Structure formats: C-alpha cells, structure tokens
Amino acid sequence: MIAAEIAGEQAHVDQVYARLGEATRSARQVASEGRSRYQSDRQSYVREEDGTGLYERDVFAFQAAKRLATLDAEHEGLVFGRLDRADRQTHYIGRIGVRDEDYEPLVIDWRAPAAEPFYRATPTKPMNVIRRRVLRSRGQQVIGIEDDLLDDEHADDTLVVVGEGALMAALSRARGAQMRDIVATIQAEQDEAIRAPYQGVTMITGGPGTGKTVVALHRAAYLLYSNRRRFESGGVLVVGPSRVFMNYIERVLPSLGEESVTLRPIGAVASDVVKLSGERTDSAEVAGIKGRLAMVGVLKRVAALPTKGAPDILAVTIKGEPLVLRVDQLNRIRTDVLSRYRVNQGRAAAESALLNALWALKPAQIELDRDQFDEQIGSMASFRMFCNAWWPYLSAEEALARLGDRDTLRQVAAGSLSDHDQQLLADSFAGGGEPTIADGALLDELIDRIGPVPQTETEPNIFLDDEGSQVSELVTVADRLSVQREVDPFAEPYQTYAHILLDEAQDISPMQWRMLRRRGQHASWTIVGDPAQSSWPDPDEVQRAIQQVIGKAPHREFHMSTNYRSPAEVFELAAKVALHAYPKADLPKAVRSVGIEPELRVAQRGDDLGPDAVRAVRDLLTVVEGTVGVICPPSLLDSVETKINSEIDDHDLRRVIVVTALQAKGLEYDGVLVVSPDDLVSQTPGGERVLYVALTRPTQRLITLDRTPGATWRRPLG
Numbered sequence: 001m002i003a004a005e006i007a008g009e010q011a012h013v014d015q016v017y018a019r020l021g022e023a024t025r026s027a028r029q030v031a032s033e034g035r036s037r038y039q040s041d042r043q044s045y046v047r048e049e050d051g052t053g054l055y056e057r058d059v060f061a062f063q064a065a066k067r068l069a070t071l072d073a074e075h076e077g078l079v080f081g082r083l084d085r086a087d088r089q090t091h092y093i094g095r096i097g098v099r100d101e102d103y104e105p106l107v108i109d110w111r112a113p114a115a116e117p118f119y120r121a122t123p124t125k126p127m128n129v130i131r132r133r134v135l136r137s138r139g140q141q142v143i144g145i146e147d148d149l150l151d152d153e154h155a156d157d158t159l160v161v162v163g164e165g166a167l168m169a170a171l172s173r174a175r176g177a178q179m180r181d182i183v184a185t186i187q188a189e190q191d192e193a194i195r196a197p198y199q200g201v202t203m204i205t206g207g208p209g210t211g212k213t214v215v216a217l218h219r220a221a222y223l224l225y226s227n228r229r230r231f232e233s234g235g236v237l238v239v240g241p242s243r244v245f246m247n248y249i250e251r252v253l254p255s256l257g258e259e260s261v262t263l264r265p266i267g268a269v270a271s272d273v274v275k276l277s278g279e280r281t282d283s284a285e286v287a288g289i290k291g292r293l294a295m296v297g298v299l300k301r302v303a304a305l306p307t308k309g310a311p312d313i314l315a316v317t318i319k320g321e322p323l324v325l326r327v328d329q330l331n332r333i334r335t336d337v338l339s340r341y342r343v344n345q346g347r348a349a350a351e352s353a354l355l356n357a358l359w360a361l362k363p364a365q366i367e368l369d370r371d372q373f374d375e376q377i378g379s380m381a382s383f384r385m386f387c388n389a390w391w392p393y394l395s396a397e398e399a400l401a402r403l404g405d406r407d408t409l410r411q412v413a414a415g416s417l418s419d420h421d422q423q424l425l426a427d428s429f430a431g432g433g434e435p436t437i438a439d440g441a442l443l444d445e446l447i448d449r450i451g452p453v454p455q456t457e458t459e460p461n462i463f464l465d466d467e468g469s470q471v472s473e474l475v476t477v478a479d480r481l482s483v484q485r486e487v488d489p490f491a492e493p494y495q496t497y498a499h500i501l502l503d504e505a506q507d508i509s510p511m512q513w514r515m516l517r518r519r520g521q522h523a524s525w526t527i528v529g530d531p532a533q534s535s536w537p538d539p540d541e542v543q544r545a546i547q548q549v550i551g552k553a554p555h556r557e558f559h560m561s562t563n564y565r566s567p568a569e570v571f572e573l574a575a576k577v578a579l580h581a582y583p584k585a586d587l588p589k590a591v592r593s594v595g596i597e598p599e600l601r602v603a604q605r606g607d608d609l610g611p612d613a614v615r616a617v618r619d620l621l622t623v624v625e626g627t628v629g630v631i632c633p634p635s636l637l638d639s640v641e642t643k644i645n646s647e648i649d650d651h652d653l654r655r656v657i658v659v660t661a662l663q664a665k666g667l668e669y670d671g672v673l674v675v676s677p678d679d680l681v682s683q684t685p686g687g688e689r690v691l692y693v694a695l696t697r698p699t700q701r702l703i704t705l706d707r708t709p710g711a712t713w714r715r716p717l718g
C-alpha cells in the first residue's frame with residue numbers, strides 16, 4: 001500500500017521537475033532570441049511582471065528554476081507536502097512555487113497564504129483539510145510518506161493514511177555539523193511567529209530547543225518572500241553569538257532558496273566600518289566591563305583628548321609680519337570646533353577657525369583682502385604642517401589604544417569605573433593585538449563619535465613630472481605636502497538594513513545594542529532570546545536594554561513552548577538546574593523521550609579528568625550516530641582537547657567537538673559530555689545559567705563528569 005502511495009507521489013514530483021527543466025530551456029531560448037521581445041512601444045524595457053502572458057509564465061518558471069539551482073544539494077526534497085482538502089482539491093507544498101504551462105500551480109511555495117493550513121490545521125480546527133501528508137525525498141526520489149488525518153468525518157476509503165508522524169521522525173534523526181531547515185514540519189505556534197507582520201519588533205521567546213533560531217531563519221525567508229522588494233533592496237541582517245554558530249546555521253536559508261541575507265557574528269557586526277574578525281574573546285569579567293553603558297562617557301572623553309605631542313603654538317609670517325596663536329587660543333578653538341563637529345569631520349572647520357583667529361591679528365598696514373589672506377596662509381607649508389600635526393585624523397583603533405595607558409584611563413574613567421575595573425581594562429588594551437568581540441562595539445561607538453577617517457585618494461600628479469619646471473609655480477608646497485583628497489567625511493559609514501534578526505539576545509551587552517541600533521535606525525526587528533540562558537551576571541538588566549530598543553515601536557511576542565531538542569529525561573535534570581539559577585525560567589515541555597537517563601559520572605582521579613573524559617567520549621561515540629560535544633570549563637578546555645585528540649582515532653574524531661559552554665550557545669550535539677560542571681559554574685558570571693545551556697545541548701545522550709560525588713551543582717537535583 002505504501003509503495004503504491006509513494007509511486008503516486010513520485011509521478012507528481014517527476015512532473016514538477018520536468019516542468020522546471022522545460023521552463024528553464026524555454027526561458028533561456030526567449031532570452032537568447034534577443035531583448036526586442038521585452039521592449040514596449042516606447043522603447044523602454046518592460047518590467048518582468050508586465051510582460052505578456054506567455055512571457056510571464058516563462059519568467060515565473062525560470063525564476064523558480066534559478067532558485068532551485070541555489071537550493072542546498074542535501075535538501076530533503078523540493079516538494080515536501082500535500083494537502084487533501086474537503087473540497088476535493090489537492091495542493092502540493094514545496095520550497096518554491098512552480099506552475100504548469102496553463103499557469104496552474106503544480107507546487108505552492110510554503111510561504112504563500114494557500115500553504116498556511118499545512119502548518120496550522122489541527123483535528124480540532126482542520127481548516128478544510130482532510131489529510132496532511134509529508135513527503136520525504138532524497139534528491140528527486142520520494143522515499144517515505146507520513147500522514148496526519150485531520151478530519152475523519154470527510155475522509156473516504158480512497159484516502160490512505162500512513163506513517164507515524166513526520167515530526168517525530170525528523171526529531172529522532174542524527175544531527176550533522178549543520179542545522180537543517182524544518183520546512184516540512186513547522187508547528188503551528190512556530191508558523192505564527194514566522195508569518196507575523198514585518199513592522200515594528202517581533203520577539204520570539206521560549207526555553208532551549210524550542211526552535212527559536214530555526215523559526216527566526218524561516219521568518220527571514222518568509223519576509224523576503226512576502227516583501228521581496230523591501231527586504232532584498234533594504235537588506236536583512238542575521239546576527240548570532242559566534243562564527244561557529246553562523247557556520248552552523250548558514251545552510252538553512254540557502255536550503256530554502258534564499259541567498260540574499262547577511263549573516264554576522266555579534267563580534268563582527270561592525271566589520272562594515274572597522275577591520276574585525278570577531279573571534280577573539282576577553283575574559284568574562286573584562287567583556288562585562290566593556291559592555292557597560294559607562295563606556296559611552298569614557299570613549300567620549302578619550303576621543304576628545306588632543307593628540308599626544310601636538311604643537312601648542314602656531315606661528316606664521318605674512319609680508320614680514322609674524323602672527324602667533326598660543327596654547328590657550330588653540331585650545332579654545334579646539335573645544336569650540338569639537339562642540340559642533342566630530343573630530344574627523346572638523347578639520348576644515350578647525351582650519352577656518354585658525355584663519356579667523358589669525359585674521360583678527362593681522363596688522364592694518366598689511367593690505368590684503370580676506371580671500372587673499374586665506375589663500376596665502378592656507379597654502380603655506382608651515383600652516384599645513386601645523387594643521388596636520390594639530391588636527392590629525394584619528395582612527396577608532398588609535399583612540400581605543402589610548403585606554404591602554406593607565407594615566408589616560410584614569411583621566412577619562414574617573415567616577416565611571418572603579419580602580420579595579422580600570423586596571424583590568426588598561427591591561428586588556430595594553431597588550432595590543434586584534435580587537436576582541438567586545439571591542440567591536442567600542443570601536444563602533446568611537447566611529448560614531450569621531451567619524452571615520454576620510455578615505456583618501458592620491459591626486460594624479462600631472463604637474464609633478466621631472467620636466468615640469470615651466471609649471472612649477474602652479475604646484476604649491478601645500479599641494480606637495482597634501483596630495484590627498486577627502487571623500488565625503490559626512491556620509492554615514494554604517495551599512496543599514498531593513499530588517500535585523502538577532503539571536504541569543506539575552507547575551508547582548510548594552511554597548512552592543514547601541515552598535516546594532518546604528519544599523520537598524522529604520523529597520524523592523526526580530527529579537528530571539530531566553531533570559532534563563534543569559535551569561536550576564538544580571539539577566540534582568542539585559543531585558544531592560546531590550547525594552548529600550550523596543551521603545552514605543554509596535555511589538556508582538558511569540559512564545560515557543562515545546563522543546564524539540566532535548567530528550568525528556570535530559571531536560572528534567574536541566575530544568576532543576578535552571579529553576580535553581582533563575583526561578584522565573586521559562587521551561588518548555590520536552591516532546592521526545594529516549595528512555596535513557598543522563599549519566600552523572602565521577603572521575604577516578606579528581607585532579608586529572610582527562611582519562612575519564614576520553615572514556616565518556618568513546619562511550620558516546622558508540623551509542624550515537626552523529627556528533628559528540630565535549631563542553632568544558634575554560635580552564636580545562638586545552639588539556640581535555642589535547643587528551644581527546646591524542647587518544648581518539650581520526651575517523652571518530654571528526655564527530656567530536658570540544659568547546660566551552662559559551663561557544664556551545666545555540667548549537668546541539670547528539671551526545672554531550674559536560675566536564676566538571678562546578679568549574680564551569682564558577683568560571684563564568686552567568687554561573688548556573690550557563691551550565692543550563694550546556695546541559696540542554698544533547699539531542700540524545702548526556703554524561704556529566706565531576707571531580708567528587710558531592711559536586712555542588714548536583715544539590716538542586718535532590
């Protein structure tokens with residue numbers, strides 16, 4: 001019976017692929033026949049959607065075929081769903097929409113309104129659907145069917161129902177290194193968040209494993225589908241906690257046929273204005289200081305400091321008369337210009353303020369009008385050299401590096417940061433090196449404060465050839481000294497977006513929020529998070545920061561209530577830790593049980609966890625098919641990783657990942673070993689909340705490894 005059903009579905013799937021092949025060929029042919037067909041009487045090009053019926057059809061199918069080409073090779077089938085409706089119509093649902101030659105839909109895009117019942121219909125509210133069918137495919141081959149009967153009253157004998165439910169089948173499958181789309185099994189509460197209107201702020205909350213990330217990514221695809229013009233031209237930015245996380249999720253959008261979304265780890269959001277890899281981390285304590293709002297004042301003051309060793313006197317001679325500006329006057333000019341301009345935008349204003357002050361000193365007997373005076377002084381080498389040294393362009397990196405000097409830091413941070421914090425901060429900058437994740441937001445703040453260093457272009461030196469003595473008077477010394485030309489220092493340097501989708505929002509520092517808001521001044525937002533997983537000392541402070549971002553914007557909240565990742569046995573244990581750490585924790589219900597309790601192991605030798613860690617990894621490798629994550633406290637990461645690398649053979653090692661709990665944020669592994677939970681708790685300000693993150697990573701099996709049987713973290717377990 002199943003074979004006959006599969007064969008029936010295969011016939012339809014074959015028809016879809018055949019149609020796509022045909023459409024691609026015919027659209028290519030149309031294109032190669034020349035552009036004349038696309039032109040209207042007025043010789044202007046017709047927009048695609050205004051074309052003739054024939055052309056429109058071809059374009060439609062051609063676009064579908066083009067999008068098909070971008071779909072992930074590993075995707076689980078272009079056509080994945082079928083609805084049998086009470087009115088006897090059948091709709092097929094797929095990753096993209098495809099129509100036949102008569103413009104009738106062969107497949108409906110999953111994001112189209114007609115596909116909504118596929119995700120929302122239930123037996124109590126069947127939405128005119130009798131049977132919902134999920135097709136499982138490998139490439140173009142249908143290999144399985146899972147049905148839900150939603151309305152048995154209207155079902156008749158011809159409607160066969162097979163399978164045990166697509167969701168459970170999907171959840172039990174082993175996980176690979178990358179997240180997969182869930183387009184065939186989106187659940188009703190998830191679908192509501194995906195299809196929510198784009199305006200204002202959409203919050204997606206819920207505990208670990210409830211699909212917040214994957215739902216947010218489907219929402220990005222939905223926004224592009226439902227408002228392609230707005231979001232493709234305005235841009236959609238997806239921000240996650242780390243580069244590892246971005247690599248983990250990067251296939252989801254292409255598998256839905258969408259490639260035009262920018263993905264950035266939070267540490268590299270500012271890479272549109274400064275050079276950043278977004279990989280280097282600070283200690284949690286230093287990151288905490290760098291993330292605080294107190295840094296706004298510190299940076300403002302450090303940016304306004306004059307350059308060390310800048311000249312404190314300007315002396316020029318005009319027609320034999322010396323004109324001199326001294327330090328007080330220079331400082332007054334500086335303060336006045338800085339009250340009106342950013343440092344890097346104030347250079348021209350500073351020069352004209354200097355000329356004003358010099359003009360005021362000009363003795364009456366010098367007969368020059370103001371234009372002549374400005375021209376003569378402005379082209380003097382001494383004046384230009386003074387300006388370069390007194391008002392140099394300041395880069396954000398130079399300004400930040402000033403904080404590495406303890407005295408400078410004391411000067412700008414007194415009253416804002418404690419001595420202890422100043423010391424930590426100064427030490428972190430004194431070492432140099434590439435910017436850390438937290439530095440990204442500080443550099444961004446500085447650029448906002450001082451403006452970017454104007455890009456410079458070298459002027460073509462047409463007058464400076466060796467033979468050019470006859471034109472030498474055309475080339476002033478100032479020209480020689482300054483062959484650079486400013487390129488609009490007032491243009492906003494930031495890349496802005498029409499929609500920003502932010503994951504793991506509970507870990508975004510107030511300084512990072514400021515950085516994100518610069519890129520989304522007119523954007524709508526999707527904000528995803530769970531305060532119980534926050535790694536900040538005070539998760540409520542972060543919630544307040546989110547409220548500030550929302551401000552008065554219209555906002556809606558969607559709450560995800562089911563944990564699709566953790567086995568019920570594992571989540572029961574994790575939930576006790578969560579409640580102890582954060583009594584307000586939003587605990588989802590785990591849908592899947594594997595019948596195996598987590599194992600709480602104790603090392604044979606508490607001072608060396610390596611051998612037991614290797615043993616636990618071997619055990620996990622034999623019981624799970626997919627990945628094994630080893631989550632370590634920072635102090636043990638290197639030693640455990642070295643031990644595992646040397647003892648586990650290369651073939652198995654490919655399935656093993658050794659990370660800290662913070663690096664594991666948002667990720668999942670089939671088997672997880674949490675090494676020394678007590679150390680993990682004591683080594684991060686998020687404490688037990690970060691342990692909760694670690695304990696909720698496995699999809700199948702969990703082992704914990706303690707130094708002693710009386711480990712503190714176990715107390716809430718009873």
Ligand SMILES: Nc1ncnc2c1ncn2[C@@H]1O[C@H](COP(=O)(O)OP(=O)(O)OP(=O)(O)O)[C@@H](O)[C@H]1O
Pocket residue numbers: 167170171180181182185186187190206207208209210211212213214215530533564565665666667668696
């Ligand atoms: N409707 C669904 N069908 C199939 N799999 C799903 C569904 N919803 C979620 N999942 C799976 O559940 C797992 C957890 O999803 P996801 O990582 O998005 O959760 P999360 O809420 O962001 O978790 P965390 O807060 O722990 O980062 C993923 O493997 C995801 O593919």
